[in-house]
Amino acid sequence: MRTKSIPQINSKRAEIIAKGFITRKDLETFIPCSYHRAAKAYNDICHQLILEGKTISEFGLPPDIVLKYFSLSEDKIRKYASEGY
DSSP states (O other), X not given: OOOOOHHHHHHHHHHHXXXXXXXXXXXXXXXXXXXXXXXXXXXXXXXXXXXXXXXOOSSOBOHHHHHHHTTOOHHHHHHXXXXXX
16 A cells, blocks of 8 residues: 655645645545545534534535644645645
């Protein structure tokens, strides 16, 4: 099994965030994990948004909501991606 290095993961995360929305497939790369784990996280986030009375875009989830769910910050991801961490 191939594993991705930390610089690859952070640069991919920065690309996904720049896109403006995150799909289930993007979560596989963002976390990195299997489809089933990504689908569970996606569904958990969608359920949380519905409980808060927010709507879910047909394109995917907003990056800020996903970052909050995983306790990450966009600044750290961009910083690590640019520094090669």
